Amino acid sequence: MLRIEIICVGNELLTGSTVNTNASWLSQEIYKLGCVAARHTVVGDDVGCIAEAVKESLKRRTELLIVTGGLGPTYDDKTLEGVAKVLRRRLEVNEQALKQVEAKYRELAERGVIAKFELTPARVKMAFLPSKSTPLRNPVGTAPAVMINYKTSKIFCLPGVPAEMKAIFEESVAPLIKQLVGTLFVAEGCLEVKNLPESSLAPILDKVVEKRRGVYVKSHPRSFEGSEPKLEIYISVTKPSKIEAESLKEDVISELTTAICEAGGEVRRRQP
Structure with a gap:
């Protein structure tokens, strides 16, 4: 790069x-x-x-x-x-x-x-x-x-x-x-996560990122409402074509959503 x-x-x-x-x-x-x-x-x-x-x-x-x-x-x-x-x-x-x-x-x-x-x-x-x-x-x-x-x-x-x-x-x-x-396209997404501490989210993010090139995922702690953690996950995918970038972004969001829900968290998609 x-x-x-x-x-x-x-x-x-x-x-x-x-x-x-x-x-x-x-x-x-x-x-x-x-x-x-x-x-x-x-x-x-x-x-x-x-x-x-x-x-x-x-x-x-x-x-x-x-x-x-x-x-x-x-x-x-x-x-x-x-x-x-x-x-x-x-x-x-x-x-x-x-x-x-x-x-x-x-x-x-x-x-x-x-x-x-x-x-x-x-x-x-x-x-x-x-x-x-x-x-x-x-x-x-x-x-x-x-x-x-x-x-x-x-x-x-x-x-x-x-x-x-x-x-x-x-x-x-x-x-x-x-x-x-050259021509590169960036596709972005954002997830809002509740009821899952960042320490529990970390291994999920590691698993998603380690097997995909051109993918960047970052968690941002936003607040604690009583004992309820609230996080945002920013997803970015860079690829040579827009279709490829958008497709991979959707795959990442789908896998993250499934894994977070299985771990007991709540997920809501929002605009980056």
Whole structure:
């Protein structure tokens, strides 16, 4: 399976003032494409910390690294500086990126969003990319995203603003993941279980999973109503065809339901 990691940059994520919804959304989208994010890392707006996080990820032979945040025009937007440092590449004005930034600000001036068009140093800063980088179109905001090929890895640096990050991922990153992994389909299911402790459920889950490839089953304790345990079981199946994925999911749900009822539990199917 393609190894994918996510690094989210921003002091606001470490202080807790901003919830890291980017990592959650990216992981969900990556999962829909048939992959699983191997690791989430959060670092502050510090060149050394960013460089160290990228370095450690590349050491783990990450094939696709997604870095979010820190691409803007302000002094604390340092992501590309950190990436350039670990890759030992110069930060330089990328002419294609500069054209993208210029076009955006001309458009904003024409629409009256800003008073006049001007390529200030802060705006030009967003066109400084590590050498040998490819700027990616930002259909929502002003800062171009960046794709970097490094040995056997691809590094994507995306804006931290969720709307911008999502638009660029869908337009530029998701198609590449599909190309790398091929077409995979994910079928999901969920069961609500009562009157069966998780410790009694565990051997049932082991038996179901050990004989099937491409199946992931996870139990989540939800509550105890008096002495009555309540659990949710999440089922996920990844296969090359939708029919195969759905068929195997139904087999898993059927076997789990039968085994849980035989063990004295109650099962109700619900939407995942």
